[in-house]
Amino acid sequence: MEREGTGPDWFCFDRVRLQQCLTNLISSAIKFTPSGVVTLRSATHAIDGGPNHTIRIGVQDTGIGMDAVTQDRLFNAFTQADGSTTRRFGGTGLGLAISRRLARMMGGDIKVASEPGRGSTFTATFAAPAVAPRRVVVPPEAKNAQLPVSGVILRILLVDDNVTNRQVVRLFLAGLRANITEAENGAGALAALAESEFDLVLLDVHMPVMDGCETIRRIRASDQPWSTLPVIALTADAMEGDRERFVAMGMNDYLAKPIDRRQLLNLVHAATSRASEPAAEEPVAKPAEKSFATDDLDDILSAIDIAAA
Numbered sequence: 318m319e320r321e322g323t324g325p326d327w328f329c330f331d332r333v334r335l336q337q338c339l340t341n342l343i344s345s346a347i348k349f350t351p352s353g354v355v356t357l358r359s360a361t362h363a364i365d366g367g368p369n370h371t372i373r374i375g376v377q378d379t380g381i382g383m384d385a386v387t388q389d390r391l392f393n394a395f396t397q398a399d400g401s402t403t404r405r406f407g408g409t410g411l412g413l414a415i416s417r418r419l420a421r422m423m424g425g426d427i428k429v430a431s432e433p434g435r436g437s438t439f440t441a442t443f444a445a446p447a448v449a450p451r452r453v454v455v456p457p458e459a460k461n462a463q464l465p466v467s468g469v470i471l472r473i474l475l476v477d478d479n480v481t482n483r484q485v486v487r488l489f490l491a492g493l494r495a496n497i498t499e500a501e502n503g504a505g506a507l508a509a510l511a512e513s514e515f516d517l518v519l520l521d522v523h524m525p526v527m528d529g530c531e532t533i534r535r536i537r538a539s540d541q542p543w544s545t546l547p548v549i550a551l552t553a554d555a556m557e558g559d560r561e562r563f564v565a566m567g568m569n570d571y572l573a574k575p576i577d578r579r580q581l582l583n584l585v586h587a588a589t590s591r592a593s594e595p596a597a598e599e600p601v602a603k604p605a606e607k608s609f610a611t612d613d614l615d616d617i618l619s620a621i622d623i624a625a626a
Contacts (some may be wrong), residue, residue: 324361325447328372331423335443336575338419339374341412342427342439346378347481353379353436368446371425379436388429392417416441471495471589472514476506476532477521477551482574486519486551489578490585503527507535510543516589520568522552530566537567547588551576 346355358375383391392414417427425443471493477483478501487497498513500506502524509515518536522529529550537544550568552559560571570584 321360328445330445338416340575341416342376350378350380377438474515476500478524503532518548533567
C-alpha cells in the first residue's frame with residue numbers, strides 16, 4: 318500500500334470494521350479486474366488541528382469500470398452493473414452497501430469515481446484520533462509460529478471455494494516452511510486426504526458441493542489415519558457460541574473472517590505443535606487490540622494488494 322504525505326503513525330479505531338470494509342472493496346476490485354492492477358493508497362489529514370484525523374484509503378483498479386447511472390445506484394443492496402455482469406461475475410453487490418454502512422459507522426463514507434473501460438477508484442474515509450505509540454509485545458507463540466515445527470516442512474491442506482481467500486491465506490503463511498495444497502470444496506479435500514499426508518487442514522465452512530460441516534463429519538467418522546488430523550475452521554460466522562459449535566462438530570479451533578494474520582499463525586502453531594491434546598483444551602486466540610500503527614495496516618492489507626497485482 319502506498320502512503321501519501323506525512324502524519325501520525327498511530328491511531329485508535331475499530332480494526333474489525335475497517336478490515337470488513339476494505340476486504341469487501343478489495344475483493345470487488347479484484348473480481349472486476351480480469352487483468353491489470355489493484356492499488357491501495359492511504360493518507361491522513363488533521364481535523365481542526367486536534368487529535369482527530371480523517372484517514373483516507375483508496376482502492377484503485379484498472380478493471381471494467383462503470384457509467385454514471387450505475388454509480389448512482391451502486392451502493393443499493395443487491396445491485397450490480399447489469400444482468401450480464403451478475404451472470405459473468407456472480408454476486409449481488411451487497412458487499413458495497415455493507416462497506417459504505419461500516420464506513421459511516423466510523424464517521425466516514427465511501428465514494429466512487431469510474432469510467433467504463435477505464436477502471437474504478439473507491440475511496441473510503443473514516444475518523445480516528447491519533448494516539449501515542451505503544452510498545453508492541455509479540456506473544457511467544459507468535460514468534461515461534463515462523464517455524465512451528467523446527468526443521469520440518471508443514472503439509473497444509475487449504476480448503477476454500479474463493480480463490481482470493483486462498484491467495485490471502487497463502488501469503489499470510491509465506492513465512493512458514495510449508496507446502497500448501499488447495500481444494501475448492503469438501504469433496505476435493507477428501508480426495509486430497511486420500512492421496513497425500515497432511516499435518517493440518519484449514520477448512521472453510523460455507524462451500525458448494527460439500528460444505529465444511531459435512532467435510533469435518535466425514536473426516537472424523539472415517540477409519541483412515543487422517544481422521545485425527547487437526548482442523549481449523551475458517552468462516553465468516555462470528556457470533557457468540559460459534560467456536561463452541563464448530564469444536565462440537567470436530568474442529569480443533571476456529572478463525573473468523575476477515576482473517577487476522579497473527580491469529581492465523583498462532584492457531585497453526587498451536588495445532589501443529591500440540592495436535593495430540595483434546596480440541597476443547599486448545600487456547601482461544603486473543604482478539605487484536607484496537608490501537609495500532611499504520612504500518613500494521615500495511616501488514617494486514619499487503620497480502621491482498623500483492624494478490625491483486
